[in-house]
Amino acid sequence: MQEVVVLGVGMHRFGKTGDDIVGTKSVKALCHEAVVGALKDAGVAWKQIEAVAAASSRFSGGKGWGLNGNDVVEDLGSTGIPVYNMSAGCAAGGNAFNVGYSMVAGGVYDMMLVVGGEVMPKGMIQTSGVEEATDPEFLRQRCIGMPGPSFWSTLARRRMFEYGTTEEQFSQVAVKARKCSVHNPNARFQKEITVEDVMASPYVSNPLRLFQICPVSNGAAAAIICSAEKAKQFTSKPVTVATSTVATMTFDDALPRALADPIPSTPSLHTEAQNAVKTAFEKSGIGPQDVSFTELQDNTCYYELAFPEEWGLCEAGQSESLLLAGETAPTGRMPINPSGGFVSFGEATTAMGVFQIAELTWQLRGQAGGRQVPDAKVGLAQTLGLGGNATAAILKR
Amino acid sequence: MSEERVPCVEGLFSEEGGAKLHGAKCTSCGTPYFPKPTACHNPDCEESNIEDIDFGGNGVLWSYSVADFPPPPPHIFDKPFAPYAMGVVDMECGLRLIGQMVDKPEDVKVGAKVELVIEPLYHEDDKTFTSWKFKQL
Ligand SMILES: [Zn+2]
Numbered sequence: 141m142q143e144v145v146v147l148g149v150g151m152h153r154f155g156k157t158g159d160d161i162v163g164t165k166s167v168k169a170l171c172h173e174a175v176v177g178a179l180k181d182a183g184v185a186w187k188q189i190e191a192v193a194a195a196s197s198r199f200s201g202g203k204g205w206g207l208n209g210n211d212v213v214e215d216l217g218s219t220g221i222p223v224y225n226m227s228a229g230c231a232a233g234g235n236a237f238n239v240g241y242s243m244v245a246g247g248v249y250d251m252m253l254v255v256g257g258e259v260m261p262k263g264m265i266q267t268s269g270v271e272e273a274t275d276p277e278f279l280r281q282r283c284i285g286m287p288g289p290s291f292w293s294t295l296a297r298r299r300m301f302e303y304g305t306t307e308e309q310f311s312q313v314a315v316k317a318r319k320c321s322v323h324n325p326n327a328r329f330q331k332e333i334t335v336e337d338v339m340a341s342p343y344v345s346n347p348l349r350l351f352q353i354c355p356v357s358n359g360a361a362a363a364i365i366c367s368a369e370k371a372k373q374f375t376s377k378p379v380t381v382a383t384s385t386v387a388t389m390t391f392d393d394a395l396p397r398a399l400a401d402p403i404p405s406t407p408s409l410h411t412e413a414q415n416a417v418k419t420a421f422e423k424s425g426i427g428p429q430d431v432s433f434t435e436l437q438d439n440t441c442y443y444e445l446a447f448p449e450e451w452g453l454c455e456a457g458q459s460e461s462l463l464l465a466g467e468t469a470p471t472g473r474m475p476i477n478p479s480g481g482f483v484s485f486g487e488a489t490t491a492m493g494v495f496q497i498a499e500l501t502w503q504l505r506g507q508a509g510g511r512q513v514p515d516a517k518v519g520l521a522q523t524l525g526l527g528g529n530a531t532a533a534i535l536k537r
Numbered sequence: 538m539s540e541e542r543v544p545c546v547e548g549l550f551s552e553e554g555g556a557k558l559h560g561a562k563c564t565s566c567g568t569p570y571f572p573k574p575t576a577c578h579n580p581d582c583e584e585s586n587i588e589d590i591d592f593g594g595n596g597v598l599w600s601y602s603v604a605d606f607p608p609p610p611p612h613i614f615d616k617p618f619a620p621y622a623m624g625v626v627d628m629e630c631g632l633r634l635i636g637q638m639v640d641k642p643e644d645v646k647v648g649a650k651v652e653l654v655i656e657p658l659y660h661e662d663d664k665t666f667t668s669w670k671f672k673q674l
Contacts, residue, residue: 285612290602298600400571
């Protein structure tokens with residue numbers, strides 16, 4: 141195995157179709173800016189890229205077949221290099237990073253581009269368009285009728301029941317996130333908000349409110365990764381990839397994902413995320429106590445409270461007190477989402493895994509400005525995708 | 538007015554002789570399923586043996602959410618839209634099952650004992666289309 145490093149990262153600021161940030165830009169145009177930024181950051185020419193691992197989108201670009209990596213290569217110059225288009229729902233960006241990492245680690249290529257970009261459709265995402273009695277998503281909608289966010293609000297309400305979490309505490313997570321976003325030029329929302337603002341926003345799915353759930357966004361992120369040996373030609377201080385993992389859910393998973401599942405013997409929710417993160421700890425020899433900060437997939441503020449506990453970053457039921465004590469802020473003991481997170485960016489689904497790699501890299505280089513985690517040495521990233529997909533990555537300096 | 542009651546999806550459940558979900562159970566490892574799977578999903582199961590079995594009875598509400606707005610198609614609902622709660626219930630039969638609540642959202646309580654019922658979901662073409670729901674006891 142070769143040691144793998146992140147040589148350069150780039151991002152297109154996240155926005156909403158029609159706004160001043162992304163306007164009507166295509167996913168190709170968004171990716172273009174992210175990739176050119178990453179190449180420049182790395183000091184690498186396009187022709188030096190040996191292969192591309194791209195997140196595959198079902199929403200935009202990619203010739204309607206999820207061939208988003210091919211679009212990027214055509215756009216930057218058809219050099220004939222291999223392209224891998226990875227599909228894993230919202231975990232696709234993390235998946236693409238893992239494929240790039242694995243190939244460089246395995247010595248197949250020395251220098252790769254990892255990229256994810258998205259232009260999202262308006263309104264609620266339909267997970268399935270199929271009208272067949274054999275399709276579980278069709279059955280959920282026809283027999284019950286479950287708007288997308290109801291999945292998250294069910295989990296949030298269970299946490300309220302188990303730990304006495306309040307709606308104000310969910311709101312505090314959003315307040316903390318937006319405080320970070322003020323210092324992130326790539327965030328879609330960059331204004332501070334108060335608990336009162338969050339509590340005044342309407343319920344999207346009771347008990348979760350508009351400001352506690354990430355909207356969909358357009359955006360793109362890219363990373364240039366290479367072997368540590370190769371990196372010596374470009375920099376003396378690369379960011380090292382300690383590990384990258386992919387996992388799926390296990391049978392004992394306790395989440396109500398379909399119509400019915402066996403009552404689980406363990407309380408584990410989101411086993412795919414837990415599997416990815418725990419495997420990352422095992423493979424890297426880095427433990428929860430070594431993590432300087434975490435970028436996790438906060439589709440809703442609930443996850444910022446639940447995930448650190450499930451992964452052993454803190455004790456079960458401890459997240460609320462850590463949050464209220466300011467320990468999850470960049471300057472705290474357990475910083476979570478110093479970027480501002482999905483709640484400040486919105487989710488450009490397949491870009492998110494690469495977006496996290498970019499934030500980890502900036503943090504570990506000490507380039508994160510007002511949201512900098514002091515003396516950040518180790519960063520943990522995690523994504524989650526439809527179908528029981530998850531990824532994790534640990535970067536260190 | 539005696540409208541015909543029809544299941545919103547054929548073959549999944551019935552109400553004659555009490556509310557019943559038509560599911561399955563693996564006789565090797567005892568895992569219950571709804572709907573019936575092609576094979577047992579338990580990786581520790583030695584040999585998949587799926588047999589038809591009906592589920593009904595009571596359970597405890599694990600959690601719930603509320604639909605304040607109409608869900609997108611293929612959901613069908615009577616207009617005007619009335620908000621409803623969706624329960625996740627740990628059934629005595631061993632299933633963690635989701636379904637609409639009969640009870641008004643403001644009355645629903647996590648930890649409540651519930652029973653499985655078949656109730657109207659929407660009306661179309663002079664027919665009443667039904668689904669399984671939960672009712673707090
Ligand atoms: Zn079995």
